[in-house]
Amino acid sequence: MATSSPAQRIGVVGYGHLGQYLVERILKEGAGLGLTLAFVWNRNSDKLKGSVPAELILDDLSAFADRRCDVIVEVCHPKIAKDFGSHFLSQAHFLVGSPSALSDPELNHKLRQAAERHGRTLYVPSGALWGGQDIQRLSDSGALKAVFVRMSKHPSCFRLTGDTLSDWTEGEGRRVLFSGSVADLCPLAPNNVNTMAAAAMAAGTLGFSGVRGEIVSDTALRDYHVVEVEVTGVNGFSVRTVRRNPAQLGAVTGSATYNSFWSSLLVCKGHGGRVYLC
Incomplete structure (x- = not known):
């Protein structure tokens, strides 16, 4: 008998409007799509209490590896990619929701190298970009x-x-x-x-x-x-x-970008050690 593959574990970094949207959809629809939440982190963890199950709240982002993620999604600030991007890629695929961080040539090169070295994918969401x-x-x-x-x-x-x-x-x-x-x-x-x-x-x-x-x-x-x-x-x-x-x-x-970002997340199944526009 064929067995279903395990759910893909998603870590969400940031709980602004986009982060809330992603967390809510994963909690509501994730089971049917093969997605489950591994953790949610926000700079102000008090914002998570009451809206995110307590067991999913990650207080210290440096402990993210303990949650064993398949994909980590950043939706808060470019500084996260600078401070944690290469560490994320050592453990999981990384969907960088603030790709403006990659305008730093040194960071861009560092993350590309990390993706290649660990066989992970650095995903760049299309967002509002058409074509x-x-x-x-x-x-x-x-x-x-x-x-x-x-x-x-x-x-x-x-x-x-x-x-x-x-x-x-x-x-x-x-x-x-x-x-x-x-x-x-x-x-x-x-x-x-x-x-x-x-x-x-x-x-x-x-x-x-x-x-x-x-x-x-x-x-x-x-x-x-x-x-x-x-x-x-x-x-x-x-x-x-x-x-x-x-x-x-x-x-x-813009509101249409939320759906675009969700579609990008669904693409993040692993595309090898490279950068992938999704």
Whole structure:
């Protein structure tokens, strides 16, 4: 008689809106999909009490290996990838929900090496990026010349370092906050440009320094974020997509991205010691 394979054990690092969404779906639907929670960690563990079963709360993230995970999902801050990414990959596949962390060349190289050394997969979710696999295929074939990504949001949706947007006023309209390489943009808006980081990972021949990004504050965008992607290839090839992602005022992540991230998690079954866009 055939036996069913054991459930895939998932560790969730971060319990903001996206973390809560993932935990709730795993608890409700995981059994039917071959998923089970191994642990949930949050910087403020008090936030977990009452909503996450006590036995699943991990107080000390450095003890994650005790929970024997198949996949660890980061959905809180790029610093987690820097501090724990290589350790995660020594024990499990790693879905990095803040791929802006990979704009650091040293960390990018370190995590790629860890994935290869341990035979684990460093998964990069597509998020709000449309056509990521197509960009990757174009890059792999040597036919990719340029990628440009513009993200436009209501100013309340940005989480920027410094005081770039401290003076915004309702009704001011459209303001370009930054235009340049994604490598330079990621440190300015680490929580807002993960879509661009995913594009930079897909466009391997261009990388973070070669992919261009622009963020735009627009007080007219009260109900959605706009993501525009322009891809240029050889022999006059080009594609331009415009995605309108429904989002509430103040929301860093658009609502459609939650389902996209869930779909990415379901892909994380192991793809060898490499980086994989999902």
